[in-house]
Amino acid sequence: MTPLLDVADLSIGFGTAPPVVQGVSFCVMPGETLALVGESGSGKTLTCRSVLRILPASAQLRSGSIRFGHKGAVQDLLALPERQMRAIRGNHISMIFQEPMRSLSPLHRIGNQVSEVLKLHRSQSGAAARKQVLETFEQVGFADPMRVFRAYPFELSGGMRQRAMIAMAMVAKPDLLIADEPTTALDVTTQAQVLGLIKDLQHDTGMAVILVTHDLGVVANMAEKVVVMNKGMVMESGPAAAVLGAPKHGYTQKLFAAAPMIPQVAAPSAPMPQDDLILDMRHVNKTYEVRAGGWKAPIIVRACVDVNLSLPRGRTLAVVGESGSGKTTCARIALGAEQPDAGSQVMFRARGADAALPVHAMDRAQRTKFQRSAQMVFQDPYSSLSPRMRIQDALTEPMEIHGLGTRTDRRDKAAEMLRWVGLSPDMLGRFPHAFSGGQRQRLSIARALTLDPQLLVCDEPTSALDVSVQEQILTLLEEIQRRMGLSYLFISHDLAVVSRIADEVAVMRQGVIVEQAPPDTLFYSPQHPYTKALIAAQPEPDLSRPIDLALVAKGAGAPCSWPEMFRFDGTAAPALVEVNPGHQVRCHV
Structure with a gap:
């Protein structure tokens, strides 16, 4: 059988530097799922973008061919005129991008964005396109397709936006779907449903799928063939049963070793002691009023309902659940960043001998002291650091705000914190864009540690990271806890991560x-x-x-x-x- 897609000896580079994708070859048969596996920077996404010829302007296709078989004819996509290539993009080959919020226009309604595919490639009228889009929305699992059709991207959750991206990719019924990390930042239950959805759509339409991921668990549930990439080259490839059952290359074995797993056999353990609590939340409730639109009454959303949580000193309490479950609201209430409903009680004791302080009834001096004692590590390492501030300024800013030390003292402290998180003080002069995702998360942790806190609230600190980088961050958090005696309130949707640290x-x-x-x-x-x-x-x-x-x-x-x-x-x-x-x-x- 002729392959649907045949990539041969593909090399991509930038400027005069060595190629970032080198000699990559693989083929995809009709109806087959091939997984491209590897860490960030391994060249997976560049390889897939080259299929659609949507590489950055500075990228150079140095060698290779990409042949696509359609209706009995085989075309070299790299040699096609741009006009013919536009007829293939979104029509015969579609792509689901990793970050749906960045891939959807914030200025246009979801329905209009998905309908655009049919208007461009099928010349359908507005009514016909609307009907087919609503049918596709129902197919991808939206309970209220019309509401989603009229909604803007910011009105949908991450999982719903990802489903909308799948609908956009699927509405034209392509021959090949390229899914670039389609579930990386999703909750595990939403991820399972999205993977099941892709498999169902594949079964119904007979399309082939290229699945780009760093998660071997996702690969085991989806792929017939696996291609493992590292530093732009193919390390190992073959049937999924062979690669996952007995990986031969050291890099593949390393990915397996780093993958977090829920323990299969365990013995019940004793509950945490309750005699020295650094944080005690009692009967915490939080209610929001959400505008319903028009003349309708506001919608009441109960984000937290009678939440009771106790965190002993030096221990880790994990709060687990899907997006919208109230985890982050709990964390913000614990830090005093969100005001709970009347009757809620949040007490904080910085040291065992101190009197417990009500977090939401502190005076100015108590609030300043509390903010030094309790810090937060945010979910997204890319948006939690200002792109305009050098690392030295980002790390010394908290100390400047609290009036700690001289300029030299603050710089020395920043350098010390970088060493603590496994980075070099030589990096202080750089900007955040010069660092990888894992390094930025280390920088976020270093920034939180500059004030010598007793409580660290970690809000999904590993959800967007590769498994090997995730392993490094978890090891780092465990080491810091041992060295500083820190207490962690750890927010996550991943039970495998929680089983490791909590x-x-x-x-x-x-x-x-x-x-x-x-x-x-x-x-x-x-x-x-x-x-x-x-x-x-x-x-x-x-x-x-x-x-x-x-x-x-x-x-x-x-x-x-x-x-x-x-x-x-x-x-x-x-x-x-x-x-x-x-x-x-x-x-x-």
């Missing part, structure tokens, strides 16, 4: 804690259907253990569809009950 885990869904226990207990004996769904949705690099989409859908579904013991309607959730020492589950007794 002393206790609270699972949140729609503002409510549904289960709480030490990680060994939680993974040894999960009780709540939502916790089971999170565990089932975690992709693992094992072909014999595919994601159980039925179990994911059951736990991630509406509370009224859960088993009788856990079922409830509206906001009338049952109480949190201690089923075993240190193990609490929200259920009917």
Whole structure:
């Protein structure tokens, strides 16, 4: 059978530097899924962009050919005139980009952006395009297609935007879909549903898929063939069963070793001690009013509902759940950045001998002292550092604000913090754009440490990182905790990461804690259907253990569809009950 896409000896470079993609070759058969695997900077995305000829202007295609077989004819995409290439882009070959918020126009409604594909490539009228787009929206799992059609990108969650990008790529029914890290920053349950969606669409339409990813668990659930890339070259390739079952190259083995996995067998562990709490949150509620539009009454959103969390000194408490579950709202309330509803209580004790201070009722002096003691590491290392500030200025700014030390002292402290996070003080003069994602996350951690805090709130600090870089950041956080005695409030949607770093885990869904226990207990004996769904949705690099989409859908579904013991309607959730020492589950007794 003739390959649908045949990439041969592809090399790409910039200027006079050595090639960043060198001698890459692979082929994709009709209806087949091929996974391009590797860390950031390995050349995966450049290789895929060359197929559509949407490389940066400064990129040079130095050698190779890309042949595409369509309707019995084989065309070299690199030699086609631009007019013919435009007829292929989005029509016969579509691409789902990694960051949907950057790929969608913020000024146009979702429906208009997806309809544009049909108007350009099918010359469809507005009514016909609208009908087909709404059908595609329903196909990709939108509960209310018309609402999404009329919505702007900022009105949708990350998972919904990614589904909209899939709809845009699929609406013209392409022969080849290139999916560039389509699930990297998604919740595990949303990721499982998106992967299942791509497989269903592939089954229905017979299209081929190139899946770009660094997650071997995703590869095991999706691909028939695997190509492993590093530093622009192919390290290993072959059938998924051979590459995942017995990787031969050292780089592939390294990726396997770095992949976080939920422990399969564990013994229940003891709950955390409660005698020396650095942070104590009691009966925390947070309600928002969201504008409904027109003359309609505002919509009431309950972000946190009777949340109770206790963090002992020197320990790590993880809060796990999907986007919109209330995790980050909890973190912001803990830091005093968000005002909770009346009756909520948040107490902070910097040192064991200090009196507990109410975080939301501090005077100016207490607030300044608290802000030195509690710092935050944000999710996105790219937007948490100002692109206009050199690293030295970014690291010394917190000390300047709090009036700590002389200019020389502050610079020395910044250099010391860089050494702590495994970077060189020589980097102080650089700007953030000169660093990789993993290095920027290290810089964010260094900035948070410059004030010698006692509490560090980590909001998804590894979600957008490669598995090997993720492993380095987790190891770094563990080492810093040992050296400084720090306490961590760790926000995540990834139970595999949490199992590595946490002393206790609270699972949140729609503002409510549904289960709480030490990680060994939680993974040894999960009780709540939502916790089971999170565990089932975690992709693992094992072909014999595919994601159980039925179990994911059951736990991630509406509370009224859960088993009788856990079922409830509206906001009338049952109480949190201690089923075993240190193990609490929200259920009917």
